[in-house]
Amino acid sequence: MMENTAPNSVTKMMLNVIYALIPGVIAYVIFFGWGVIINIVIAVTTAIATESLMLHLRKRPVKPFIMDGSAVVTAILLALALPNLAPWWLTFIGVAFAIIIGKHLYGGLGYNPFNPAMIGYVLLLISFPLEMTIWLQPDNNIGFTQNLSHILNSSAKDLNIDAMTMATTLDTVKTQSGLGQTYDTIRANHSILFGQFAGYGWEWINLMFLLGGLWLLYRRVISWQIPVAFLISIATMALIFYPATSTSPIYHLFGGATMLCAFFIATDPVTASTTPNGRLIYAAGIGVFAYIIRMWGGYPDGIAFGVLLMNMAAPMIDYYTRPKAFGES
Amino acid sequence: MKAIIEQAKHHFHGGLSLDGHKQLSMQHAISAALIPDTLTVPLLQHIGRPATAIVKIGEQVLKGQCIACIKDDKNTVTAAMHAPSSGKVVAIEHCAIPGMLKQSVDCIMIQTDGEDRWHPEIQPIAEPFNLTRDDLKQAILEAGIVGMGGAGFPTHLKLVQEKPVETLIINAAECEPYITCDAQLIQEQAEKIIKGIQFILHALNINHCFIGIENNKPDAIQALRQAIESIEQPPTKQQCFIKIVQLPTRYPAGGEKQLIQAITGKQIPINKLPRDLGIIGHNIATTFAVANAILEGKPLIERVVTITGDNIAQPQNKWVMLGTNMQQLLDTCGYQKKSNDEVIMGGPMMGAHLDSADYPVIKTTNCVLVKTKPIQTTSLPCIRCGECARVCPANLLPQQLYWFVRSKDFDRVQDYQIFSCIECGCCDYVCPSHIPLVQFYRYAKSEIWNQEADKEKSDHARQRHEFRQLRIERKKKEDAERKAKKKAMLNKKQGIDTSAEDAKKSAIEAALKRVKSRQTEQSAVAKNTDNLTEQQQQKIAEVEQRRKNKTRQNNNE
Numbered sequence: 010m011m012e013n014t015a016p017n018s019v020t021k022m023m024l025n026v027i028y029a030l031i032p033g034v035i036a037y038v039i040f041f042g043w044g045v046i047i048n049i050v051i052a053v054t055t056a057i058a059t060e061s062l063m064l065h066l067r068k069r070p071v072k073p074f075i076m077d078g079s080a081v082v083t084a085i086l087l088a089l090a091l092p093n094l095a096p097w098w099l100t101f102i103g104v105a106f107a108i109i110i111g112k113h114l115y116g117g118l119g120y121n122p123f124n125p126a127m128i129g130y131v132l133l134l135i136s137f138p139l140e141m142t143i144w145l146q147p148d149n150n151i152g153f154t155q156n157l158s159h160i161l162n163s164s165a166k167d168l169n170i171d172a173m174t175m176a177t178t179l180d181t182v183k184t185q186s187g188l189g190q191t192y193d194t195i196r197a198n199h200s201i202l203f204g205q206f207a208g209y210g211w212e213w214i215n216l217m218f219l220l221g222g223l224w225l226l227y228r229r230v231i232s233w234q235i236p237v238a239f240l241i242s243i244a245t246m247a248l249i250f251y252p253a254t255s256t257s258p259i260y261h262l263f264g265g266a267t268m269l270c271a272f273f274i275a276t277d278p279v280t281a282s283t284t285p286n287g288r289l290i291y292a293a294g295i296g297v298f299a300y301i302i303r304m305w306g307g308y309p310d311g312i313a314f315g316v317l318l319m320n321m322a323a324p325m326i327d328y329y330t331r332p333k334a335f336g337e338s
Numbered sequence: 339m340k341a342i343i344e345q346a347k348h349h350f351h352g353g354l355s356l357d358g359h360k361q362l363s364m365q366h367a368i369s370a371a372l373i374p375d376t377l378t379v380p381l382l383q384h385i386g387r388p389a390t391a392i393v394k395i396g397e398q399v400l401k402g403q404c405i406a407c408i409k410d411d412k413n414t415v416t417a418a419m420h421a422p423s424s425g426k427v428v429a430i431e432h433c434a435i436p437g438m439l440k441q442s443v444d445c446i447m448i449q450t451d452g453e454d455r456w457h458p459e460i461q462p463i464a465e466p467f468n469l470t471r472d473d474l475k476q477a478i479l480e481a482g483i484v485g486m487g488g489a490g491f492p493t494h495l496k497l498v499q500e501k502p503v504e505t506l507i508i509n510a511a512e513c514e515p516y517i518t519c520d521a522q523l524i525q526e527q528a529e530k531i532i533k534g535i536q537f538i539l540h541a542l543n544i545n546h547c548f549i550g551i552e553n554n555k556p557d558a559i560q561a562l563r564q565a566i567e568s569i570e571q572p573p574t575k576q577q578c579f580i581k582i583v584q585l586p587t588r589y590p591a592g593g594e595k596q597l598i599q600a601i602t603g604k605q606i607p608i609n610k611l612p613r614d615l616g617i618i619g620h621n622i623a624t625t626f627a628v629a630n631a632i633l634e635g636k637p638l639i640e641r642v643v644t645i646t647g648d649n650i651a652q653p654q655n656k657w658v659m660l661g662t663n664m665q666q667l668l669d670t671c672g673y674q675k676k677s678n679d680e681v682i683m684g685g686p687m688m689g690a691h692l693d694s695a696d697y698p699v700i701k702t703t704n705c706v707l708v709k710t711k712p713i714q715t716t717s718l719p720c721i722r723c724g725e726c727a728r729v730c731p732a733n734l735l736p737q738q739l740y741w742f743v744r745s746k747d748f749d750r751v752q753d754y755q756i757f758s759c760i761e762c763g764c765c766d767y768v769c770p771s772h773i774p775l776v777q778f779y780r781y782a783k784s785e786i787w788n789q790e791a792d793k794e795k796s797d798h799a800r801q802r803h804e805f806r807q808l809r810i811e812r813k814k815k816e817d818a819e820r821k822a823k824k825k826a827m828l829n830k831k832q833g834i835d836t837s838a839e840d841a842k843k844s845a846i847e848a849a850l851k852r853v854k855s856r857q858t859e860q861s862a863v864a865k866n867t868d869n870l871t872e873q874q875q876q877k878i879a880e881v882e883q884r885r886k887n888k889t890r891q892n893n894n895e
Contacts, residue, residue, distance in 0.1 A: 017770040119719030280722040334755035335732040
């Protein structure tokens, strides 16, 4: 681990988070096309605009708070959670809600009790379930301009694209299991969705986020407790229910948004627990909730709900996990 | 003696690896003291009470002569002062002194004569190990020695044994960046230092000691090792042994509690002192001063000061007479003043930021550091990243403390053990939002102290008020009793029989009652008058009216 020798800053931390996301984003583009980049651009633009607006309305200095980079990180994380065919207004609504309601109405940077990106995501998931579940299948062959025009004008039906959409791996496994099929039969019937050990494409995206996350750990931008406890928690849950669900821990660790959550979402310091032991409890809780919702809830992935539920519990966890001060008996 | 060098077996929580900047001031040997024109010797240089001046204005003083002494009993927290050079006392007046003591105290100003003549009584003590322990303590007391590392606690008080002491720990960590005065003193005066340690061991009546030193000072460690090997066991019955413990270079390894934990593995419990665990700590420069006092009879009148930092042409370690003006010191080291420079007494982490260099060097001045003020960055809100908690050597939750201080929830602040904070500044240093956390904690501490003082005051006032109320009530009661007694006495004297009067009164009342009841009886009759004609009713009314008038007339009569 690197020693902390140089003065730190919020901007540096956020920049490091953005750098660490790059490998995962590249994997995204390789498997799913340009949609994610377009989403990120729309999201970041919206975030900067709404953040400036809110800072202006709240009579706060705009420049230092824009430069802290936190709004940009929120926007990118939300964009990464959206389907790659999400119409522009979906991204816009999600990010604007995250920044305005999720962040600034609580008092801005440092004061929001809930992870703003997840607040935005959950709003969209509840309000626009259809748009939120339509993904372009992996290895599609639509180009940048086609993808862009679809995002900007989604009402114009493009049959060509519609033919290439489908639910994600997690979603498919859940619906089909609900119909009583085993994992192996689902895998056999939807072979396009499965890769070496988890969802096709998703396994690589998760691996790349893991790589970026390890770099963040090395740079000491995040602490080890949250990712480790979260990953152990979700793997343990998967192991316990392996006989019942026939989905392996590996499938869960490298499926959906697991790695993104472990290193980038759950680690949002503002909304997480802040004591060392509290972080273990907090992250383990997210793992449990995420798994339960993922397997038996009404939504394809439970990460967002898990994070928000544990956000609520964070102050209480902090209260009960204060470490003993030097010489305290 | 045999030298033992070992690595620290334990470690303390948190801390920082900082850039040392130590080479800057270690290029040359320690340079000799200059004799300034005037010396300003404050009568108070540490926590506790000022010493009492025993010289008068106009008096000639010689180098090493005692000019202020301890008037009260020996356990008062204070230390004697001596003339750092020969000359004339020109004034005894209030001056500002540097550091934590913000108040100004009386200072003795000496105009030096440049001859630097020693007082004739300054003589070595013969056969120091034959001295009784009390005599040794007395010698240290008379030499005016205080802890030279930080708070300047009088050394003789740390030789008093109320509880048995088992372990002596010598602090040579010097963990703050820039400061090298101890390291260089060790390199040049290791033998004297080891002798000083032997005297302290003798005074404490124990036989072993640890020297804690950071491993970034190999030359000093080597010098100590050689000195220990070259010096013979003291001619006492006990066999002394001195162990050098190398500490990882990690600020604040020199914090007393951190050093004790690193060496012994013990944590000093909250509200306890090291001596409660049988441990006594002394700074290594203090042991040198002790050796000087005993081997040569010299009181503490000069010390090594590191003069270093930005815009100083010749950063160096220098012998400095106590009372020398810092500005003059900086000038001799080729300091070119820049507008946004800042003078710090001590290190960059915990040193006292001074408003100017116009202060005297005191017994605890280990470093005069000049730093260019960093460009002021506005602090962002706390993002609860927890970096501060990771580096906190007291294992506190600085960011939680910060929230509670901001909301003035001082009960919560105390629950989170703010008084364990040693104000080392690690949290400030790593905070990505650049929040001046230590300032908040200092504010909270002083606020809590003030509240407690206020509470004591108001408790006192309330007690007084309650007592007054009680007194007034008692007086009222007593007055009432006295009045009643007096009245009874008076009545007796006049011989009035109150019972006769009462009988008269009740007779009148009974008569009135009778009259009233008769009246009501009269008005109650003639109720068998249902189904009457209007004329009859009118007649009755007239009769009634007349009767009423009549009774009224009767009553009037």
